[in-house]
Amino acid sequence: MEARGLVALALSEYRQLVNMQVIHLRNREEDDRRRRRVLISSLLCSRQRASTGAECEMMLNADDGAFAQHFRVTRTQFEFLLNKLQASGLKEQHKRGLAPVPVTKKVLMFLWYMSTSSSFRAISEKFGVSQSSAHRITLEVLNLISSIRPTFISWPGKSKKSASAAAFSRLCGLGDVIGAIDGCHIRVQKPPIRGGDYKNCHSFYSVLLQAVVDDRGRFIDVFAGTPGGVQDARMLESSTFYTSWKKKMGDYSLLGDEAYAGHGFPFIIAPKRDNGAPGEEEQLHNSQIGRGRAVVERALGRMKCRWRRLQDLQHTRVDAMVMTITAGCVLHNMCLGDSESCQEHPQGCPRQEDGNQ
Structure with a gap:
């Protein structure tokens, strides 16, 4: 009888170990699925950002009529404003290891901001930058525009x-x-x-x-x-x-x-x-x-x-x-x-x- 009791106890402990192992494997599989979902979501966002960033390049390379329709300025006016802002200190800046945003894109983002009612989220998607970068760049250009105001309003x-x-x-x-x-x-x-x-x-x-x-x-x-x-x-x-x-x-x-x-x-x-x-x-x-x-x-x-x-x-x-x-x-x-x-x-x-x- 004592031997049977020991066998039953051993079987009970074995079943507990098996159950614990099953639970561990299920949790591990769930963690793996969660990581895959995050990875896929990240890849989809990066692809979307890349495609919308390319949209900016397409607008920049559009014919003169389409360019003026998008940004509300002619190419000559855009180049003039770009040169004025560069002379006032607008430049590419490295931010926390991210690739710098070209000055040309900064000015295009600012013009898009001024000519539309788009949110910063929409602007970030269109120009392939983060939402915080879209906000920061817009404020940067607005500050510079204020500094060169006497050039235009006198x-x-x-x-x-x-x-x-x-x-x-x-x-x-x-x-x-x-x-x-x-x-x-x-x-x-x-x-x-x-x-x-x-x-x-x-x-x-x-x-x-x-x-x-x-x-x-x-x-x-x-x-x-x-x-x-x-x-x-x-x-x-x-x-x-x-x-x-x-x-x-x-x-x-x-x-x-x-x-x-x-x-x-x-x-x-x-x-x-x-x-x-x-x-x-x-x-x-x-x-x-x-x-x-x-x-x-x-x-x-x-x-x-x-x-x-x-x-x-x-x-x-x-x-x-x-x-x-x-x-x-x-x-x-x-x-x-x-x-x-x-x-x-x-x-x-x-x-x-x-x-x-």
């Missing part, structure tokens, strides 16, 4: 002022006018700090762009980042332009809309307030202002149509918003004169998206 000298005054006189019949001023809402997400200040009278969140343009619709002064709840006149008073308007304007004037009327800006010609029964002379005066102001309306509409990122900024950092808006103004001036009409809106790009009618 106040006119004496001869250009005279030429603009003559052009506005022909356009609207008003003398000594060298530009038009207006404010523009750029839709944003509610910022985490003092977000209520950014809710405008149209009931959406925005930051403001104050733009002064010449007779060609070229930005000669811009001021961006004011919360959308601020009125245009208050924004002007807080802008960098206002601190030096006497030196800049001299005896010349700007054309503005009703938002500037009654605020005592001696350098702005604004329509007289509607008292219900405007006389013939007042109607003529307001009509002349309207014809002259059309240049700033067209400029802002064209910029937001061409650089569609400005139609809805999803940044939560206000500094990134300001840099993106500034970049849109820089790109607008760089492209000015290449094509004065929009293919989608030959009669003029609408401005209903900014809620500033």
Whole structure:
């Protein structure tokens, strides 16, 4: 009986060892399957990234028409911007052992970012880089664009002022006018700090762009980042332009809309307030202002149509918003004169998206 007990105990321990071995083998097989799934997923992602990175090369090698359609600039303008950014310090950089991103691709990514509403995830897939790299490179180029802003946006000298005054006189019949001023809402997400200040009278969140343009619709002064709840006149008073308007304007004037009327800006010609029964002379005066102001309306509409990122900024950092808006103004001036009409809106790009009618 004692021998039988020992045999039974031995068999029991053997069965336990067998069961443990079976469990171990099953766990090992499951681990192997999990590793294979991770490996396959990684390979698929790398193949997708390689194929979408090749898409960037295809766009770069496309004909001139397709290139301009994709990136909203001509090849000549692209080369000009590329050279400017390289001269300002844009270069290939090694990051944690990864292959460097060519400068050409960086500029193409930036242009794609500005001309579309694509997410950084979509941009990373299209250009074959990581999502964090797409974000980092975009901010890098935005910073450099801000640093070269004076190259593209500058106040006119004496001869250009005279030429603009003559052009506005022909356009609207008003003398000594060298530009038009207006404010523009750029839709944003509610910022985490003092977000209520950014809710405008149209009931959406925005930051403001104050733009002064010449007779060609070229930005000669811009001021961006004011919360959308601020009125245009208050924004002007807080802008960098206002601190030096006497030196800049001299005896010349700007054309503005009703938002500037009654605020005592001696350098702005604004329509007289509607008292219900405007006389013939007042109607003529307001009509002349309207014809002259059309240049700033067209400029802002064209910029937001061409650089569609400005139609809805999803940044939560206000500094990134300001840099993106500034970049849109820089790109607008760089492209000015290449094509004065929009293919989608030959009669003029609408401005209903900014809620500033």
